[in-house]
Amino acid sequence: MTDDADFDFAPETTAAELPAELAPWVILVVDDEPQVHEVTALVMNDFRFAGRRLSFLHAYSAAEARTILRGHDDIALILLDVVMETETAGLDLAREIREDMRNTRSRIVLRTGQPGQAPEERVIQDYDINDYKEKTELTKRKLVTTFFSALRGYRDILAIEQSRTALRRSIEAIHNIHDAGSIQPFASAVLEQVCRLLGLEASGLYANRVNAWAAAHVEGRLHVLAATQDYVGLLDAEHLAELPPSVQYAFDRAEREQTSQFDGNNFVGFYRTSRGSVSLLYLALQSPLDADARELLEIFCANVAITYESLLLRQELQETQRETVLLLSEAVERRSREGGAHVRRIAELSALLGHAWGLDPASVEQLRQAAPLHDLGKIGIPDHILAKPGKLDADEWERMQSHASIGHELLSRSERPILRLGAQIALEHHERWDGQGYPQGLEGESISLAGRIVALADVLDSLVSDRVYKQRWDFDTAIDYIVSQSGLHFDPRLVTLLENRIDAVRDLYTAYPDSTFSTPADL
Structure with missing residues (x-):
């Protein structure tokens, strides 16, 4: 007779744990011809890039576009007509976007039906734009090519900015590491930086279980040391039972088999230090990891684990010193x-x-x-x-x-x-x-x-x-x-x-x- 305990199934993922659909790429169409708006949206209706659909905003004049731009900081691509309320309305708006609004992220593609009004060579040289197209050129194939090129550029700019922010946070966190309790902002910043460097759309957390040698007050307990935004509320959680079921199952399996696990779009990194402490990294991914990415994540696990152990050891020594001073001082006072x-x-x-x-x-x-x-x-x-x-x-x-x-x-x-x-x-x-x-x-x-x-x-x-x-x-x-x-x-x-x-x-x-x-x- 087969024992039910021999069957080990992963818990069903609840709706709350399913990855949310990625936000669409925001496209702003600026043109005084309504038909241009309609055709662009229709032709690109089924377009996807990096698993994200498109969301269109529409402006029928440069003035209307200014209002929209001041209310949105997530516009990836601006399809901008040159001649609207004035012969240079689009050119003036392009310069204003870069110089006055300080917007260097959004990709700007100028489109014109009157190429003689703004010669391509002069426009490309004098204005900070990313492409220049005649409207007669924009077949569906060329429009798709333009969108791919522009959105790749916008994505890469965001990745650079986010990596720079994460690197700044990492450097600040390194400066502020004084004890084991201060490692959370450091580890979270580094985890974010690693994900950005790998180009990963990922959510997850990193936890550590310390052996007895380090500190009696943390022995055997799982401590969440790093988390992406989706799991930031777990930074104060101490016990495995407080984690979501899918994460708990993944951690249990990795500890039981003492090896890293990869299942579909879920990755669990397992690392054991020379002193016996265990590090576990859980990531829910939008795409599979390659070998280089896994290696970098394992390096992250190892280095944060070693840093945490060192901080715990230093903290234990400091507490021992403090208690020794107090006991000695009390002994003198009792005389x-x-x-x-x-x-x-x-x-x-x-x-x-x-x-x-x-x-x-x-x-x-x-x-x-x-x-x-x-x-x-x-x-x-x-x-x-x-x-x-x-x-x-x-x-x-x-x-x-x-x-x-x-x-x-x-x-x-x-x-x-x-x-x-x-x-x-x-x-x-x-x-x-x-x-x-x-x-x-x-x-x-x-x-x-x-x-x-x-x-x-x-x-x-x-x-x-x-x-x-x-x-x-x-x-x-x-x-x-x-x-x-x-x-x-x-x-x-x-x-x-x-x-x-x-x-x-x-x-x-x-x-x-x-x-x-x-x-x-x-x-």
Whole structure:
């Protein structure tokens, strides 16, 4: 008995997944003789080029044609009479199309019944047109030849423009690739560019399934990394089940057989990296692929997959570095019995203020990662000073102040940007705007921006948190104190930026509470 499971049929394609009929080529006939319009449309009624029919627009004067041209940017071919309301109406319109309307796409074929009015040699030389015909010449055969030639030129101009646009997007996307999350615009731009270079009328998407080594949070899931316009809504989809049935079936088959598939006008490219990640490219095509096209698409799959893996690896290393810094900083803070979330709140408060100041995203992220290192120097302060519940005496206070220099000394040994920024913050986060801080007595903008930001964030969080030497202040009282110290302890501009973002600061404390901090309701 035959098991039904042995039969593997592709799902039926739904109406929504069938390729839509391609838009027709738009032809503008400009002639003051109605019979010319009628004959042209009748003779060319069954004409097709690249699988697309024709759609005619009609103008019976140059003035009427101007109105139509200003309302359409998709006219492929203009059949333009020379003599209409004036003896040079067509010539004047041809020049206006190119020079005033800046339309270099549309192909212009001049047609005249009075060749003596505009000699062919002079017209071809003086006007940016693509062909010049006497009306008596335009038999059906010659008209068909003219249409083929003009539409090929228009198609190729569009392909060049679209390739240039896609190339620009690719270059911009390359510049903006910072992490795995930013690869989608890059991959989509490159996919569009590849299709244009191949001359493909295609819709489709590219997806990647990453192995465990890259990042735990993406392991085993299918991520759509690139899509043409028809599938752009799937760029946020994560799971195979969310894809259209025909695409899901094609991906399943390619993964099961571990090879690229070509079935009619559907192509699925399969690529496995040396690290085991799988790339899948689905394209619904208007015409079959040749061997060169398939090779280029496979190169696309391979290169985007390798780029994505590299970005994931870099992101994983960055996250590991971030977590290591936070854990180390928390360990130091716990020696003085401060809440473990203190360093995380300092990081987020600093990033909030850095963003508000106008720092670029990369600088904000560096500040977020370096800020938790501000008190690393406390590792060199004895426990009896750190944990003393009362006021420190002069000697103890002098020893406590040395944590700024100790942290700077430890961190400045590294050449890593994050640690060097952390060294600067460690040294300067107890400086004051009025010059009364320590250890250097710096004043105003001689204190680095990072030092000024972390100084404000550190004091605010210390005020609203319990410490061994004091009870926490309520949030509003702490904010009032910060405002009162504008221009004294803190940079006035930073205080204003903080005041303007009080709700965001409250939300931050809700997101990063700890056992020693007030509950959200207390705020």
